Amino acid sequence: MPLTKRQKQILDYLKWFIDRHDYAPSFDEIREEFGYTSLATVHEHLSNLERKGYIRRSYRESRSVEFPPDVEPSIPLPLLGTVAAGMPIEAFEDNETLSIPGEMIRSGFNHYVLRVSGDSMIDEQIRDGDHIVVNARETAEDGEMVIALVRDEAATVKKLYREGGNRVRLQPANESVEPIIEDAADVRVQGVVVGLIRQY
Amino acid sequence: MPLTKRQKQILDYLKWFIDRHDYAPSFDEIREEFGYTSLATVHEHLSNLERKGYIRRSYRESRSVEFPPDVEPSIPLPLLGTVAAGMPIEAFEDNETLSIPGEMIRSGFNHYVLRVSGDSMIDEQIRDGDHIVVNARETAEDGEMVIALVRDEAATVKKLYREGGNRVRLQPANESVEPIIEDAADVRVQGVVVGLIRQY
DNA sequence: ACCTTGTTCGGAGCCTGTTCGGTAGCTGGC
């Protein structure tokens, strides 16, 4: 719903004041700003702004003007479980979620979150306890970091490289962990790591 | 729910005090700060702040004010610039923002995001291009990762350790980078690293 | 048992928002 000239002036003043003070102006301060002599005028303007949806107020509360929250695009993703080198995914029972920066995911694709256990990817700067954001898909490019299932036994996070003879190498990032080399047919990609979240 | 002028002043004092001491002020300290003569006034203000959801308290417990965890799943924070070892912060012009998981930040406190340049923290699993989430404050505990300003010259991200003789050690996490040892008076903490975001 | 800390109650004045009745100008439709 569009505003009148006067209503826009008042709305702009509210924005300016709240931005500057972190609290809303009183009716009297608005009255002063616009040179009115009656608070009823201020009241009516604010009522109209509220009716049109530009502000929200609480009944009979001081300085209670606020702006309706603009819904930020936030993407809560399910935290499915834990991955470690050579260990199957340990699924979590409860539907825990973690909010992920919208910039991190490609919209329209399935994503989920896993908690990393162990230091098998330490040389890729992924440490124990980090959360990785995974784009769920079944194909990956050479060198991408993937969640891979070997012969339906163990889900691990590794970097994937194609070798000759239709074989693939699952490369950990830790000197003390050996790479896994298998027939491509025995390795199923479950997803590609697209992001990392760490809390200190 | 919005605050009145007085309520905001008191909330700001709470934030300042907790940021500085890591514990909440007593009623009497608040009373002193604002020149009241009755604790009942303090009590009523805190009750109002709690009613409006800005703080939480425990019944009959000393210094039990705390800030409720942020309900919003994702908070856009300003991306202020770049930090590197030994290099000043290079500020960005435009007001870029990055959405951060709400779980990562202490609500009620100022946070911002910096892009890490270089590999000086590689042994702490922070790599070139990562984004770190920083809680803006001027004090830090031993061993915390901080943004530190040395003699107003260079802002760096390092781990902070207190040495004897009122000196502090700024410890990088890279063998080829030497630690910096300075008088505590010459080192100003600008913030503490609370989270890390990486995109592949 | 004492001190510190937080809680509750009753009361006060001022601040703030609400409501109502009324004036005026402007616009579009009959």
Added chain:
DNA sequence: GCCAGCTACCGAACAGGCTCCGAACAAGGT
């Protein structure tokens, strides 16, 4: 022209919130 409806404004009376006080009570820690 005349009326209806909207925006813009005024003044006064009212009601409840906000901010503060002092005193007494309760619980914890030392």
